[in-house]
Amino acid sequence: MRKRKWLWIGLAAWVSPNLGCITCGYHYFHDLADPRRLPRYSAIARQEVAAPIAQQVGNGLALEHTVWNSHFRAGTDELTPAGMAHLSRLARRQPEPLPYIFVQTAHDLPLERGKEQEWAQKRQELDSRRVQAVQAYLKAVRPEVAFQVAVHDPPEVSNHGQEAQQAVRSMHRSAQGQATFSAFTSSTAGTAAGAATGSGPAPGASGTNQNPGNYR
Incomplete structure (x- = not known):
């Protein structure tokens, strides 16, 4: 009996410190688990979805801020009226202009065989x-803005003719509607004929239909 008593005392002495280390200071669920795991997961998922969209938006913005070869006279650095209008619009962008302008590398120079290096x-x-030329024009339009102009070679922005034709046809075929016209009744026709010959009631009398067409 005494041995069993000492056995229980020893077991209690061994379990109590370990159990105290586990339970001491942990009274709530967030003491043992991460209570912000769901918002953190949602934030990561949101970033994974928004990152490709942000990259696509950035690419489109770079194309919008590009001065293309068509904005210059062919083979020269002279801006056309369309090029000057394009730069003026970018320089007057609200609430403030973006200080990054890109110039498309020249593709309008004739190439002779054997003179590729020249x-x-x-x-x-x-x-x-x-x-x-672009820097000089921007400085004349908005001298207070420090624009940075760089050269890049973006891909051609266009759409296949067949795709555009299909889009226009689908747009035209999507329009739907109907017009409903009610037919003339026999009583209305008789009233109109009587009014014309003088034998029937005059137009505007009681009992006559004032709107024979009844368009809707």
Whole structure:
């Protein structure tokens, strides 16, 4: 009996410190688990969805801020009226303009076979002159804004003709509607005939239909 008593005392002495280390200071669920795991997961999922969209928006903004070859006279650094209007719109952007402008690398220089190196050098020189022309125009339009102009070679922005044709046809075929016209009744026709010959009641008398067409 005494041995069993000492056994229970020893077991209690061994269990109490370990149990105290486990339970001491932990009174709520958030003491043992992460209570913000769901909002954190939602934030990560939101970032994974928004990141590709943000990249696509950035690409579109870069294309919008691009001065294309068509905005210059072919083979020169002279801005066309369309190019000046494009730069003026970008410079007057509200609430404030973005200080990044891109110039498309020159694709309007003729290339002769066997003179590829000279063509590449002329192309680089033309790009530099076009950048200077854009900077000079922007400085004249908005001198208080420090625009940064760089050269890039974006892909051609266009749409296949067959796709555009299909889109227009689908738009035209999507319009639906109907017009309903009620037929003339025999009593209305008789009243109108009597009024014309003088034998029937005059138009406007009681009992006559004042709106024979009854369009809806």
